[in-house]
Amino acid sequence: MQAALLTEPGKPLEIVDDVELESPRAGEVEVELEYCGLCHSDLHFIDGSLPGVMPMLLGHEAGGIVTKVGLGVLDLVEGDKVILSLRPSCGRCYFCVRGDFTLCEQSAAGLFPDGGTRLTRGGEPVQRMGVNLAAFATHTVVPAAAAVKVPDDTPLDIASVLGCSVQTGFGAVVSTAHVQPGATVMVIGLGGVGISIVQSARIVGASRIIGVDMNKGRREQSLQFGCTDTIDPAEGDVAQQVLELLGGRGVDQAFEAVGSSALTEVCIASTRNGGTTTMVGIPKLSDSVSIHAIVFATGGKKLLGCFMGHSNPHREFPRLISLWRNGKLDLEAMVTSKRPLSEINDAVADMQAGLGLRTVLSV
Ligand SMILES: [Zn+2]
Numbered sequence: 375m376q377a378a379l380l381t382e383p384g385k386p387l388e389i390v391d392d393v394e395l396e397s398p399r400a401g402e403v404e405v406e407l408e409y410c411g412l413c414h415s416d417l418h419f420i421d422g423s424l425p426g427v428m429p430m431l432l433g434h435e436a437g438g439i440v441t442k443v444g445l446g447v448l449d450l451v452e453g454d455k456v457i458l459s460l461r462p463s464c465g466r467c468y469f470c471v472r473g474d475f476t477l478c479e480q481s482a483a484g485l486f487p488d489g490g491t492r493l494t495r496g497g498e499p500v501q502r503m504g505v506n507l508a509a510f511a512t513h514t515v516v517p518a519a520a521a522v523k524v525p526d527d528t529p530l531d532i533a534s535v536l537g538c539s540v541q542t543g544f545g546a547v548v549s550t551a552h553v554q555p556g557a558t559v560m561v562i563g564l565g566g567v568g569i570s571i572v573q574s575a576r577i578v579g580a581s582r583i584i585g586v587d588m589n590k591g592r593r594e595q596s597l598q599f600g601c602t603d604t605i606d607p608a609e610g611d612v613a614q615q616v617l618e619l620l621g622g623r624g625v626d627q628a629f630e631a632v633g634s635s636a637l638t639e640v641c642i643a644s645t646r647n648g649g650t651t652t653m654v655g656i657p658k659l660s661d662s663v664s665i666h667a668i669v670f671a672t673g674g675k676k677l678l679g680c681f682m683g684h685s686n687p688h689r690e691f692p693r694l695i696s697l698w699r700n701g702k703l704d705l706e707a708m709v710t711s712k713r714p715l716s717e718i719n720d721a722v723a724d725m726q727a728g729l730g731l732r733t734v735l736s737v
């Protein structure tokens with residue numbers, strides 16, 4: 375099959391047509407992919423900031439049509455339209471039975487229980503990096519739990535972004551921070567995940583949504599998604615600017631959507647006493663957050679972490695599609711570019727330059 379393969383970090387992805395995909399085994403499905411969004415997590419491997427064994431097939435924000443169904447799969451049939459989610463939960467482990475699906479012990483150990491990737495090229499294995507859905511390709515095989523059936527009329531060119539950025543942002547607001555109507559909110563980083571946090575805060579009825587980003591275009595764009603105010607970090611201390619906007623008191627809820635420990639510290643400084651900071655971005659392996667302990671303790675502040683927003687895709691995708699259908703969730707404006715898979719390196723260059731919000735590749 376055709377695929378955009380990462381053969382060496384720092385080099386362009388190679389479009390090849392000789393990757394071999396195994397047929398789905400028991401509990402797995404094959405999906406003919408239609409669209410896949412390019413995500414910052416892909417970029418970490420493309421530019422080498424996260425290590426990995428090469429060659430690697432990236433791509434994890436995707437949708438398509440089920441083409442083959444493995445033994446024992448009861449809830450999907452050939453022809454079903456699906457959106458993929460990169461943390462399929464087993465439903466039976468310590469965490470899954472408590473509803474902590476993104477902490478699933480089985481999927482944390484790898485996408486497939488046997489550690490395989492179902493992908494080869496020239497007889498040699500092609501890697502997925504555990505959670506990767508390998509969706510920069512015409513087809514993929516995934517555990518059935520990673521494929522969420524959606525209505526046949528769901529437009530995958532925009533709805534594929536539910537798979538990573540939107541479910542992460544929505545989950546962070548609804549399932550991790552539990553933002554209340556009327557809350558004051560700050561979001562640092564106004565890319566795909568940050569804008570999903572902004573939209574979700576608007577949907578649940580936040581009264582002020584302050585967007586923070588170095589990029590002027592992104593700050594301006596955030597106003598159409600629900601930001602009531604924006605802050606340019608170049609104009610001075612962000613926490614000080616937040617206090618000025620809110621009459622001397624910090625925000626109820628702050629979200630870090632970049633993956634920076636320094637920005638997490640800015641979030642903590644920008645929350646009111648008793649306020650909550652939620653880390654949503656994925657930091658570097660070596661990062662740690664330092665807290666002014668006495669202020670944190672006596673101020674009753676809270677710091678929360680989450681992976682994929684601590685969301686359950688089987689619950690979230692249907693309700694996010696409903697929110698989109700009734701005009702509350704804007705997916706059209708989040709997909710700022712659509713390109714064929716053959717132009718994936720141009721999409722990577724756009725992302726590195728901070729252009730647009732999301733590029734969706736048709737495969
Ligand atoms: Zn992602």
Ligand SMILES: [Zn+2]
Binds near residue numbers: 466478479481
């Ligand atoms: Zn589990």
